[in-house]
Each structure stands twice: as C-alpha cells, then as structure tokens.
Amino acid sequence: MAIEIERKFLVTGDGFRNAPGVRFSQGYLSHTPERTVRVRIAAEQAFLTIKGATHGATRLEFEYPIPLADAQALLALCGAGVIDKVRHTLVYQGKTWEVDVFAGANQGLVVAEIELQSEDESFAKPEWLGEEVTHDPRYYNANLSTSPYAHW
Amino acid sequence: MAIEIERKFLVTGDGFRNAPGVRFSQGYLSHTPERTVRVRIAAEQAFLTIKGATHGATRLEFEYPIPLADAQALLALCGAGVIDKVRHTLVYQGKTWEVDVFAGANQGLVVAEIELQSEDESFAKPEWLGEEVTHDPRYYNANLSTSPYAHW
Numbered sequence: 001m002a003i004e005i006e007r008k009f010l011v012t013g014d015g016f017r018n019a020p021g022v023r024f025s026q027g028y029l030s031h032t033p034e035r036t037v038r039v040r041i042a043a044e045q046a047f048l049t050i051k052g053a054t055h056g057a058t059r060l061e062f063e064y065p066i067p068l069a070d071a072q073a074l075l076a077l078c079g080a081g082v083i084d085k086v087r088h089t090l091v092y093q094g095k096t097w098e099v100d101v102f103a104g105a106n107q108g109l110v111v112a113e114i115e116l117q118s119e120d121e122s123f124a125k126p127e128w129l130g131e132e133v134t135h136d137p138r139y140y141n142a143n144l145s146t147s148p149y150a151h152w
Numbered sequence: 153m154a155i156e157i158e159r160k161f162l163v164t165g166d167g168f169r170n171a172p173g174v175r176f177s178q179g180y181l182s183h184t185p186e187r188t189v190r191v192r193i194a195a196e197q198a199f200l201t202i203k204g205a206t207h208g209a210t211r212l213e214f215e216y217p218i219p220l221a222d223a224q225a226l227l228a229l230c231g232a233g234v235i236d237k238v239r240h241t242l243v244y245q246g247k248t249w250e251v252d253v254f255a256g257a258n259q260g261l262v263v264a265e266i267e268l269q270s271e272d273e274s275f276a277k278p279e280w281l282g283e284e285v286t287h288d289p290r291y292y293n294a295n296l297s298t299s300p301y302a303h304w
Binding site (some may be wrong): 067 | 153181186187200202204214216218219221229231233
C-alpha cells in the first residue's frame with residue numbers, strides 16, 4: 001500500500017525522446033471514480049494495481065507483481081480498450097519524469113508525469129513541458145481506455 | 153491462473169458442524185457478469201482474486217496472496233457490504249466440501265460447495281445436502297454483498 005501523489009502535464013516538445021523507453025500494455029478490470037483495478041504489462045513484467053479515489057493529486061495505490069501469462073489472460077478479460085504506450089523515464093534537475101507516448105486509439109497524445117512527496121513540492125519544468133492536466137479526468141488512463149484521444 | 157469448476161448446494165442439516173472452521177471476510181472491488189475482483193481475509197491470510205464470467209459451473213480464476221494490512225485497507229475501498237462467514241472444510245467419501253455459514257446481513261444462509269475436475273464428475277452427497285443452487289445468481293457471493301439474504 002502506498003500513497004501516490006502525481007502531477008500530469010501535456011508535452012509540447014521532443015526533448016525527452018532520447019531517454020530509454022519501455023512498452024506498456026494496460027487494461028482495466030474495473031474503473032469507477034472510487035477505485036480502479038488495472039492490469040499492466042511493462043516489457044516482460046506484469047502487475048495488478050488497485051487505486052482509490054483521487055483527492056487533489058493524491059490517491060491510495062496497491063501494486064502486486066503477477067505472472068506474465070496471467071496478465072495476458074487478464075487483459076483479455078478487460079472490458080474496454082487496452083492502452084498501448086511507450087514510457088520514457090528521465091531525470092531532470094534531480095526529479096524523475098515519466099513521459100508516456102501513446103499509440104493505437106490514443107496516438108498523438110504525449111503526457112508527462114512527476115511523482116511527488118507532497119502536493120506542494122516544487123520542481124523544475126523541462127522546456128518541453130506544456131499545460132498541466134492533473135485535474136482533467138479525460139487524461140486518466142482508465143478514461144483513455146474507454147474514451148480514447150482519437151475520439152475527442 | 154486456474155479453471156474453477158464448482159457446484160453449490162443449500163445445506164439442510166448440521167452434520168458438517170464438527171469440521172474445522174475458518175472466519176472469512178470478503179468484499180468486492182468490482183463485480184459484473186463478466187468479471188469480479190474480490191478481496192478476502194481468511195483467518196490471518198489475505199488474497200486478491202479475479203474471476204471471469206461463469207459458463208455452466210466453470211470460470212477462470214486468478215488468485216494472489218497480499219499483505220493482511222493491504223487487504224484491510226482494500227476492504228474499506230469496497231463499495232458494497234463486506235461478507236462475513238465461517239467456512240467449514242471436510243472430506244466426505246474422498247471429496248472435499250466447503251460449507252459456508254454466513255453471518256451479518258446473510259445470517260441464516262448455509263451453502264456447501266464442491267470443487268470438481270470436470271462438470272460431469274460424480275460425487276457422493278452427504279445427508280445434510282439440500283437443493284442445488286449452482287446456477288442461481290442470488291447465491292454468488294458478489295451478489296450476496298449487494299443483495300444479502302436478509303433482504304430476500
């Protein structure tokens with residue numbers, strides 16, 4: 001169990017693209033405003049993740065590693081579309097950023113996330129960082145699986 | 153990942169009550185006809201379990217042990233009522249039976265389950281076994297959490 005405090009931004013440049021990337025496939029066994037149950041395959045590793053309701057930029061998170069074959073079968077059980085993206089991870093002025101380049105029905109969408117220790121923790125903004133979308137539910141991955149970017 | 157083949161019966165006698173019992177608390181992070189996500193505490197052990205849709209007496213099942221403290225926090229995240237029951241386990245003529253004696257909002261309900269290798273596997277019926285309810289969705293534990301026996 002962990003508390004996740006995360007801020008999310010659109011990305012307006014390509015300065016992150018040399019950072020190493022990992023292919024993610026993820027789907028949702030359920031998602032409501034109160035809780036989501038996510039299946040994720042990240043390269044050859046797989047996880048089952050439960051998140052609680054978002055309050056501000058904060059939510060409860062529980063994550064468990066699961067066998068890859070289970071994750072593949074669970075993705076087939078997921079109701080809505082499976083999200084396909086490449087996550088680039090880089091450090092900028094001492095903080096870690098994760099930049100998700102979406103594919104498939106969310107092609108064209110690029111979103112950067114930073115995980116913080118508190119909601120008011122300060123951080124430097126890379127020059128490719130655009131508008132903040134932390135509070136816009138359209139950008140929740142659970143919502144991108146049912147209402148992908150291509151349909152906006 | 154496993155295939156679960158299970159038949160379920162009402163219980164009409166007390167012949168099972170000397171068998172050892174374990175207290176179960178369980179709730180549902182989600183449940184739809186297509187899939188359920190269950191959190192279960194069985195004595196001091198906890199599990200996260202995903203089950204697929206039921207076809208006949210058969211469904212896909214994925215079960216993962218999780219820390220007890222996580223399970224307690226996850227039960228608080230569950231939407232509907234938490235199910236409270238004591239499960240008695242016994243062997244009758246070479247087959248294992250699990251008899252669930254429900255409490256709380258399902259007090260008065262006693263259900264016996266047998267897990268089989270195939271849907272047509274034969275088995276001996278204990279004298280306390282009543283009507284079969286395998287195909288009655290009211291007796292799914294996920295449904296007992298939202299529509300408990302006391303409200304029928």
